[in-house]
Amino acid sequence: MSSNGLICFTNCLLPQEDGTFVEKDLWIDETRGVILDAQKTFFLRRERPDKIIDLGGNILSPGLIDIQINGGYGFDFSVYEDNDGAYMDGLRLVAERIVETGVTALVPTLITQEKSLYPKLLNLLKPWSPPNAAHLLGWHAEGPFIQMAKRGAHAPPFLLNAAEGFKSFETIYGQDNLADAEDWLMSCGLTQDALGVRIITAAPEVDGVMSAINEFAKRGGCFSIGHSIATTDMATTAVRRGARLITHLFNAMPQLHHRDPSIIGLLGSSPFFASGATYTPFPVSTAAHSKKPSNSDTTGTPPKKAAHASEAFDEIETPPQTPVLLATQRVQAQDDKATLPGTGAITPLPLSRSATYVGGQVEPLQRPYFELIVDGIHAHPNSVRLAYTAYPEGCILITDAMKILDPHLKDGVHPWRDGRNFVKEGDKLYLEGTTTLAGSVVTLDKCVRNFAHFTGCSLAESIKCATFNPARCLGIENRKGTLRAGADADLVILDRQGNVISTWIRGKVVWGKK
Amino acid sequence: MRLIIRDDSAAVGDYIANYICKRINEFNPTAEKPFVLGLPTGSSPIATYKALIKLVKDDKLSFKNVITFNMDEYVGLPRDHSESYHTFMFREFFSHIDIPPSQVNILDGNAKDLIAECNSYEQRIKSFGGIELFLGGIGEDGHIAFNEPGSSLASRTRIKTLAYDTILANARFFENDVSKVPRMALTVGVATVLDSREVVVVVTGQRKALALSKAIEEGVNHLWTLSALQMHPWALIVTDEDATAELHVKTVKYFKSIERVQDEVEARQAELRAHGEATQQVGSME
Structure with a gap:
């Protein structure tokens, strides 16, 4: 313990929000558990840390954030055994142990449940910070409004549509759990400046889901497109209505087809559409569409086959091969056309690179963040690099780990x-x-190392994808995933190869390599 | 006045840092009798600060009992602006050494009453018994602190309008936009600097060569304010080879000879002190 409660980390590399490292000291207040503005502390508070920790040239990073994880250390967030106490113990166990992987905040993820379980489980998954453990930020409900044909390991009988739009969401997840962010936090017994995160993964093409997105987003939730066969048009509409994220990109969705790039195509959102231009895709393939599924194929009974698979994998074959829906089915895209800015206007052609979309001036669409499982199994390194280079600012690393993670x-x-x-x-x-x-049993720190190897990006850029990017997606980047002054002092010290040396929560060391 | 010439700015920085280290350690400062040090900003002293930081990290020097006074600060620039002298001093020096924040003094360019701020700064310096050693740098026009050409050589701490040259030179720190450079600064006066018991000035780079020649080869002149140093009994200028470009060969040779004599005398004095026979600082042999 420092005698004035302040600590200075020195001789270290700090990953910045722009994906670079700087060699600089970091001051924290271990009593309040926050990162300090060192200069203000010096000139205004007239204090300097009594305790100086020399990190020997290692990396001092914001703690890693895992926004999709199903369990770990033998505990499955999706399994409730008639006892709140046991469930909370399980949560605590994961939060206490996971810090060894550099994770300081996580969003426990539920795979599709029998519907009566949701209100109870989501109620237990309030934002919670057990002592000396990673922060449990809230919940990520993956299902039940997902596509049968891309359900992965989700149990078919539990999948639902949302015929009544947001009301169906409320019925399933529980009205209280979907209240306005402020009310929800209050009902959790937290103040409004507390952090709370709610993520729903659903398929926009499932009946009623599209119309629920806007309301959920307005209430502070993060809607994520996943386990879906949406066309690019549908996915774009979902984003316009407030979807912010794509769940485990490449997995449980149609693969990239050049005539209808589907959900993955959001990473390439063309400025061509910014002026309200319309585009009728050429039919993808008559052969494929002769096998166009009937409703019962895409949303009905699945083939009978054992489904012991990763949550994210398409273990079952989902005929026909991608894309599943005809790209010309411009179902709900039409009604949004009127709201597009500059409809009918002629966009002048840019004469210099800086004025183009590539240079970042004309954003046709705020592209969604996208999750990648970087275990080298769920996505080929080439695919990982392809997605990252398409939209580096949106890339978020997740483990999607199962309870056997250890x-x-x-x-x-x-x-x-x-x-x-x-x-x-x-x-x-x-x-x-x-x-x-x-x-998946990969740890997030390993994903960070893999990602740098797969994409050729720097370790600082890779760290950003597991810290600042997820925090920004969830709107908590002032407090988490950053080294800004005033942010929580949730930190991980990594060697220059990205291996975890120690983990700090709110200014206190909670794990150290032996 | 003495002039020490080293190969390059890193060597100049090492020389000055070691010199200051020696002075502070010989002074043997305590909480009751702190060493009072004047400090500059700008690119010239960075090498010196780096070398001083290393001495602190190597436990050869401590600022625990050192009081510092900075020369100047812009008026109206927020304290945490990236170009404020508060930011500079914290980034380049104070954050890396062991000085207690309460012992650091920098003029407040955002004070409501700027004149009162200047007067109280002078008072604070006096209250510590004056400055023991003032480290300074110069501008291309030979200004010391923000005492631009034409400043009174008897000036004290005050509000000062920046010369057009200085504004242009500083524009590179403000997105190359002259309109963003502050027009005013608070600065210690020439007389404030001359009042300190010792003055050490860093002059590096070819661009400072003319100013150096004006300051030491011609007479005392308020258009080259550094020349006022000629009136100071214990002044030292440390320069690199580049900055001597405008000096006469004779001048350079003369100062080089002084360095040898000074070294000899200081060595002898150190020996006496070791035997407890001398208590005085050597001072300048020039």
Whole structure:
């Protein structure tokens, strides 16, 4: 403990919000648990830290933020066993242990549940900061309003449509849980300056979902497009209505087709549409569309096949191959046309690069953030790089990890559930006796290292994708994912290879490498 | 006056830092009898600050019992503006050394009553018994602190209008936009600097060569305010080879010879002190 409660970290590299490192000191107040404006502290408070910590040239980063994680250390956020106490203990366990992976804040994620469970589980997933543990920021509800054909491991009988729009959302998730951000925080017993995060992953093409997006966004929620077969038009409409995020890009969605790039195509949102231009895509392929699914194929009964798979994987085949919907089905895009700025105006052609969309002056559409699982399995390194270079500012690294996440788990055979075993081989998990991948067990610090290797970006840029970008997506970048003065002193010290050396929560060290 | 010539600005910085370190350590400052140090901003002293920081990190020097007074500050520029002298001093020096914040004095360019601020600054300096050593730099027009050409050589701490040359030179720090450069500053006066017991000035780079020649090869002149140093009994200018470009060969040779003599005398004096036979500072041999 420093005698005046202030600590100076020196001899370290600080990742900046622009994706660079600077060699600079960082001052924190360990009593209040916040990062200080060092110069103001010196000249106005007339204080300087009594305690100086020399980091030996290592990296001092904001703590990592995982906005999609299903569980870890044996606890599954989606499993409730008749006992609030046990569930809270499970949450606490994950929050306490996960700090060894550099994570200081996470958004526990629920896969699709039987509908009566939602109000209870979401109510338990209030923002919570157990002592000496990572912050639990709120909840991420993945489902039940998702596409049958892209459901991954979500249980088919539980999938729903939202025929009544936002009202259906309220019915399922619980009215209190979807209240205005301020009211919701108050109902959680928190003040309005507390942080709380609510994310819903849903498929915009599922009946009623599109019309619910706007209201959810207005109430401070983060709508994420995922487990969906939306066309690019539909996905664009969803974004115009307030969708901010794409759930595990490339997984559980149609693959990039050049004539209808679907959800992935949002990363390339063309300025051509900024002036309200319309575009009728050439039919993708008659062969594919001769197999166009009937409603029951896309939203009805799934093929009967074991679904022991990663939440994000399409373990089942989802015929026909991408894209599933005809791109010419401009369902709901039409009604938004009138609201487009400059409809009918002729956009002058830019004469210099700085005036173009590439230079960032004319944004046709605020492109959504997108999540990537960078375990080298869920997306090829080339795909990871492709997405990142398309829109670096939007890239968010997630683990989407299962409850078996535990960096101490040895390779070999381990019991899973229903009397079955899985085989762990590095970051790969197979069901015993099969080649079926059983999900993600990668840690977020490893994703950060992988990402730098896969994309060729610097470690600072990679760190930004697991700190500042997720924080900005969730609107909490003044407090988390940053080294700005006034932000929470949630920090991770990494060596220059990106390995975690120690983790700090609100100014106190909570984990250190032995 | 003495002139010390080193190869480049890094060597100049090392020389001055070691010199100041020696002076502070010989002074043996305590909380009751602190060492009072005057400090400049600008590009010239950065090498000196770097070298001083290293001495502190190596435990050869401490600022625990040092009081500092800065020369100047812009008027009306927010204290945390990236170009304010508060920001400069914190970034380049104070954040890296062990000085207690309460011992740092910088003029407040945002004070309501600027004149009162200047007068109280002079008072504060006096209250510590005056400045022991004032470190300074110069502008291309030979100004010391913001005492632009034409300043009174008897001036004290006051509001000062910046010369057009200085505004142009500083525009590079304000997005190359002359209109963004502050027009006024608060600065210690020439007489304030001359009042200190010792003055050390950094002069580096070819662009300062003419000013150096004007300051030491011609007479005392209020158009080259550094020349007032000729009236000071214990002044030291440390320069790199580039900045000597306008000096006569004779001048350079003369000052080089002084350095040798000074070194000899200081060595002898140190020996006496070791035997407890001398208590006085050597001062300038010039």
